[in-house]
Amino acid sequence: MKALVYGGPGQKSWTDVPDPHIVNPTDAVVRIDTTTICGTDLHILKGDVPAVQEGRVLGHEGVGTVTEVGSSVTGLRTGDRVLISCIKSCGHCGNCKKGLYSHCSGEEGQAGTGWIFGHLIDGTQAEYVRVPYADNSLYKLPHGVTDDQAVMLSDILPTAFEIGVQAGRIKPGDVVAVVGAGPSASPR
Ligand SMILES: [Zn+2]
Numbered sequence: 499m500k501a502l503v504y505g506g507p508g509q510k511s512w513t514d515v516p517d518p519h520i521v522n523p524t525d526a527v528v529r530i531d532t533t534t535i536c537g538t539d540l541h542i543l544k545g546d547v548p549a550v551q552e553g554r555v556l557g558h559e560g561v562g563t564v565t566e567v568g569s570s571v572t573g574l575r576t577g578d579r580v581l582i583s584c585i586k587s588c589g590h591c592g593n594c595k596k597g598l599y600s601h602c603s604g605e606e607g608q609a610g611t612g613w614i615f616g617h618l619i620d621g622t623q624a625e626y627v628r629v630p631y632a633d634n635s636l637y638k639l640p641h642g643v644t645d646d647q648a649v650m651l652s653d654i655l656p657t658a659f660e661i662g663v664q665a666g667r668i669k670p671g672d673v674v675a676v677v678g679a680g681p682s683a684s685p686r
């Protein structure tokens with residue numbers, strides 16, 4: 499498949515990489531229909547996130563169609579149109595039960611949860627992506643919601659909601675100043 503591959507600070511390429519496959523029984527593989535470029539991707543490209551290694555497929559947001567499910571995935575099937583959360587979460591650990599998905603401690607044998615796409619595992623700026631903990635990390639989309647509308651829920655709107663609305667204790671009727679309007683960092 500084709501994917502956007504990080505090649506070290508300031509370097510990226512749209513190139514051929516192996517197709518992803520099911521690794522753990524809780525995985526799904528999703529064909530990407532829509533993705534985004536996040537401000538975080540621009541930081542990675544500048545070399546600001548050293549955990550991202552050369553050869554990593556970038557991207558952590560997207561809308562797509564399920565093409566393969568692992569043997570223990572119960573809530574999804576091939577052909578489902580899904581929103582891909584930027585956060586992977588098992589749904590069962592103590593932090594997940596409290597709703598703190600970005601602090602998921604995962605299940606035994608499956609390292610790396612929270613924000614791992616395009617960071618610690620291959621991401622969504624590609625034709626296909628492997629999604630760990632698919633039952634708790636993908637959301638089936640209703641008819642009538644377009645890909646362009648849904649992709650805003652992968653990361654952009656929930657980040658603004660948490661940081662701006664919840665942390666700022668904003669209530670309906672409040673008068674607010676909006677500072678910044680989305681990703682603005684510029685790659686070198
Ligand atoms: Zn993002």
Ligand SMILES: [Zn+2]
Binds near residue numbers: 589592593604
């Ligand atoms: Zn968890």
